Amino acid sequence: MITAENLTKRYGSTTAVDGISFALKPGQVTGFLGPNGSGKSTTMRMAVGLDRPTSGAITVCGMEYPRHPAPIRSVGAVLDAGATHPGRTGRGHLKILAATHRISSARVEELIELTGLGPAAHRRIKQYSLGMNQRLGIAAALLGDPAALILDEPVNGLDPEGVRWVRQLCRQLAAEGRTVFVSSHLMSEVAQTADHLIVLGRGRILADAPMRDFISDGAEQRTLVRAEDAATLMSALSGQSAAVTTLDAETFEVVGVSPRDIGRRALEAGVVLHELSPQHSTLEDSYMRLTGDHVEYRSGEAA
Numbered sequence: 055m056i057t058a059e060n061l062t063k064r065y066g067s068t069t070a071v072d073g074i075s076f077a078l079k080p081g082q083v084t085g086f087l088g089p090n091g092s093g094k095s096t097t098m099r100m101a102v103g104l105d106r107p108t109s110g111a112i113t114v115c116g117m118e119y120p121r122h123p124a125p126i127r128s129v130g131a132v133l134d135a136g137a138t139h140p141g142r143t144g145r146g147h148l149k150i151l152a153a154t155h156r157i158s159s160a161r162v163e164e165l166i167e168l169t170g171l172g173p174a175a176h177r178r179i180k181q182y183s184l185g186m187n188q189r190l191g192i193a194a195a196l197l198g199d200p201a202a203l204i205l206d207e208p209v210n211g212l213d214p215e216g217v218r219w220v221r222q223l224c225r226q227l228a229a230e231g232r233t234v235f236v237s238s239h240l241m242s243e244v245a246q247t248a249d250h251l252i253v254l255g256r257g258r259i260l261a262d263a264p265m266r267d268f269i270s271d272g273a274e275q276r277t278l279v280r281a282e283d284a285a286t287l288m289s290a291l292s293g294q295s296a297a298v299t300t301l302d303a304e305t306f307e308v309v310g311v312s313p314r315d316i317g318r319r320a321l322e323a324g325v326v327l328h329e330l331s332p333q334h335s336t337l338e339d340s341y342m343r344l345t346g347d348h349v350e351y352r353s354g355e356a357a
Contacts, residue, residue, distance in 0.1 A: 055078060055116070055233055056077075056114050057076070057077045058101075059112075060074075060075055060110035060111075061073070061110040062108045071096050071107075073258070074093075075110075080202075080232060081232075082234070082250055083249050084236070084252060085236055085247065085248030086235060086236060087345075089255065091256075092254040094237045094254055095133070095206055095237070101114060101119065101131075102119050102125075102133065103118070115128045126157075129203070130195030130197070131206075132188070134191075134206075136187055138179050141179070141180065143175065144174055144175045144176075144186075145171075155197070157197055161197065165196055168196070171189050171190060184210065184211030185216055188209070188216070188220075202232060202233040203232060203233070203235065204235045205236045206237045207237060207239070208236065209240060221247045224247050228249070236248065241336070241341060242338075245337040250263070253341065253344060253345065255345050270335070275310070275332070276335075277309075277313050277330065277332055279331075280328040281304060283323075283326070286325055287316075287323055290320075290325075295310055296309065296311040305329075
């Protein structure tokens with residue numbers, strides 16, 4: 055379990071993390087989301103002792119990271135895939151880490167195979183791509199067979215096969231009863247991987263909820279409509295407090311009116327329908343609605 059209690063981190067006059075509390079359960083993948091600058095990486099760094107909280111605490115498996123007698127056996131982390139000695143080989147890097155905790159060479163070879171590092175294990179790390187560095191980082195995180203995993207953007211630089219592998223690995227580790235904490239900006243991957251979500255905005259928790267609840271809470275009912283006489287049907291719907299968005303000559307989207315009511319109004323207006331499809335809210339939709347007022351760095355409109 056990973057637990058934060060009133061966790062705060064300040065850098066001078068800047069508050070990066072502002073009194074957050076949460077408890078991550080074993081046996082599930084928790085997605086950690088938030089705009090750039092929201093405090094995600096700082097929180098993860100405090101979890102593994104790389105930053106010291108200004109106040110409050112964060113513990114892994116019941117104690118703060120520096121107090122663990124053998125930290126690598128309690129928590130594995132991938133926070134910076136490039137934080138390795140470039141002159142070592144991948145296998146050499148793992149063997150050095152293993153030796154510090156009396157972990158066998160057999161375990162090193164097992165993880166080289168698991169992470170797909172085999173063809174590159176003898177090469178110098180400076181020759182690795184970003185994706186291979188990610189695989190090496192995951193292998194290092196798993197060396198001690200830890201009860202908790204903390205992964206910051208673990209699929210960054212991976213090809214589609216690698217992305218899918220990390221997704222399946224996270225699910226497998228959670229199924230084994232481990233606590234898996236994953237930060238990512240790829241909403242599609244988080245949606246397929248996480249059971250639970252924590253969302254930060256400007257250092258504070260905006261949401262701490264199961265994935266299903268997060269997506270459904272506050273979701274608007276949207277319906278995609280295709281009709282032979284779209285203009286007539288849109289006019290018929292205008293008196294029902296519907297928000298209508300035209301997509302093309304025959305297609306539009308309706309918010310605020312149920313598909314049943316749209317179909318009934320089409321019948322009354324004598325309009326032939328070709329499609330009437332409820333559009334389910336996505337993780338990205340829900341995330342954007344929640345964090346819209348908490349984005350520190352906002353892109354301009356395209357010209």
